[in-house]
Every structure is written in C-alpha cells, then in structure tokens.
Amino acid sequence: MNIEAYDDLTIILPTLNEAENIGPMLSELRSLYTAATIIVLDDNSDDGTHNIVSQISERDERIKLVVRDVSDRGLSASIVDGIMMSTTEYFIVMDCDFQHPPAKVAEIARALREGGDLVIGARTDRGALPPFRRVSSYAAHLLAYTYLWFKDQPESTDIMSGFFGGKTKIVQATIKENYDAIERRGFKILFDILKFCPRDITIKEIDFEFQPRSAGQSKISPLVISSIIGQCGSVGRTISALMTRLIS
Numbered sequence: 001m002n003i004e005a006y007d008d009l010t011i012i013l014p015t016l017n018e019a020e021n022i023g024p025m026l027s028e029l030r031s032l033y034t035a036a037t038i039i040v041l042d043d044n045s046d047d048g049t050h051n052i053v054s055q056i057s058e059r060d061e062r063i064k065l066v067v068r069d070v071s072d073r074g075l076s077a078s079i080v081d082g083i084m085m086s087t088t089e090y091f092i093v094m095d096c097d098f099q100h101p102p103a104k105v106a107e108i109a110r111a112l113r114e115g116g117d118l119v120i121g122a123r124t125d126r127g128a129l130p131p132f133r134r135v136s137s138y139a140a141h142l143l144a145y146t147y148l149w150f151k152d153q154p155e156s157t158d159i160m161s162g163f164f165g166g167k168t169k170i171v172q173a174t175i176k177e178n179y180d181a182i183e184r185r186g187f188k189i190l191f192d193i194l195k196f197c198p199r200d201i202t203i204k205e206i207d208f209e210f211q212p213r214s215a216g217q218s219k220i221s222p223l224v225i226s227s228i229i230g231q232c233g234s235v236g237r238t239i240s241a242l243m244t245r246l247i248s
C-alpha cells in the first residue's frame, strides 16, 4: 500500500450542474492525492458536468463516473451510492464547489488512519453562507443535536456538515442495516449516519474554514432546509410543516 499516494482512500464527489468547478476540482485532487480513487456521482446535470468527467476519466482509471438514474435524484442518495461502491479502507465525501478545501482531505485521512471511525469536517464559522442560510443551519443543527442527544446517539459540533470521512466497512454496515430509514432525497446524510451508527463509534473532528462557493449556484433552497428540520422526529416535523407554509 502506498499511503502517501492515498491508495487507501476513495473521494466521493456528488455533482449537480458543476461544469465550472468539476475540472479544476479533479485536477487539484489528483495533484494532491495521486493514487486515490475518485467517484463522481452526477444527478444528470444539464450543463455538461458528466461529459467533462467522462473525458477526464478516459485518461485516469481511478476516476469513476456514475450518471445516476433520474428517478432516484438526491444528494443523500448519491452519497449513499458512492459509499456503497467504495472498495478502499477509507472514504471521504466533499462538495465540488471548493467550499471544502481540498488540502483538508489529508487531515481527515490522517485522523481516519489514526483510529477515527467517522471523521467530520467541522465549519469554524459559516460566514460564507447568506444570513438566512446561516440562521437555518444553526437552527437545524440545534434540533438535530437535541434529537441525537435524546436517542443517546453520538453527536458532532457540525451535524449539518457535508465534509466527512469514514471507515468504509463500518459506514457501509450502518447504511445496509438502515437502508429503508435513510432519507434518499435528503441533503444531510451525515445526520442519518449519526442517527443509525453504533453508539461506541470513535468520532473525530477536523476544523476548517468554510469557503465561498468558487463558481455556479447553490442548489439548497429554504424548502430543502425545512425538509432537513423535518428529519428531527415529531418536533422537527411540526416545525418543518410550519416553515413550509411560511416560505412557500
């Protein structure tokens, strides 16, 4: 095994209309993590994202492209599929719009190799989010934190993070055992993993500064945020129903 080249790692990149970001992201990841496997799961972008990946993957056998079925669209579904396809010891999920710094993958990988079962990239501030998103992100976190605390499940300081890694076998087993309970159309798969993972799992956190989006548009709407809150048991479902009425 060539640890410095990261051949024990799969990087999972979900994409939806990221034509401007995907090329630079793949080339930066490849220059930093020369032997890592990279899986791009594209939800049928109509801006040519998957054509760009397809061309790059012809020259790089460790870059794999999945163009997903239109009937099963969803950020969580894409990430779940990526984790289930991984064959390396570790995986790391990240956004491809440079809000998660590619250099931080090395720190998450190190924490996994040093015994973390789940390693979460925790945003030190959410200044890159517009005010409504920032407030909603904290509100969703607080509700999710309370939910996990009541269920006696492991918590994190950033349950809504989309930047995390895990020991592949442990997370695959958690997904397999709870496949039907996982919200495939959801946006926050980490919350689902924390809900269902073994209680004695070792969790580590790596702080990072959340960057502004490099190019293109965010796909998260207030309705999506409301649906995340709806994942937090009956209290969450009530708040979510109220929010949806107010914003739609």
Ligand SMILES: Nc1nc2c(ncn2[C@@H]2O[C@H](COP(=O)(O)OP(=O)(O)O)[C@@H](O)[C@H]2O)c(=O)[nH]1
Residues within 6 Å of the ligand: 013, 014, 015, 016, 017, 018, 041, 042, 043, 073, 074, 075, 078, 094, 095, 096, 097, 099, 162, 217, 218, 219, 220
């Ligand atoms: N496959 C897939 N990727 C998505 C979907 N929605 C967003 N993404 C990707 O997930 C990452 C985070 O999405 P983004 O819109 O930037 O969310 P934000 O950072 O919370 O505003 C980006 O790489 C997006 O391209 C989706 O429905 N399916």
Ligand SMILES: [Mg+2]
Residues within 6 Å of the ligand: 095, 097, 099, 213, 218
């Ligand atoms: Mg983003």
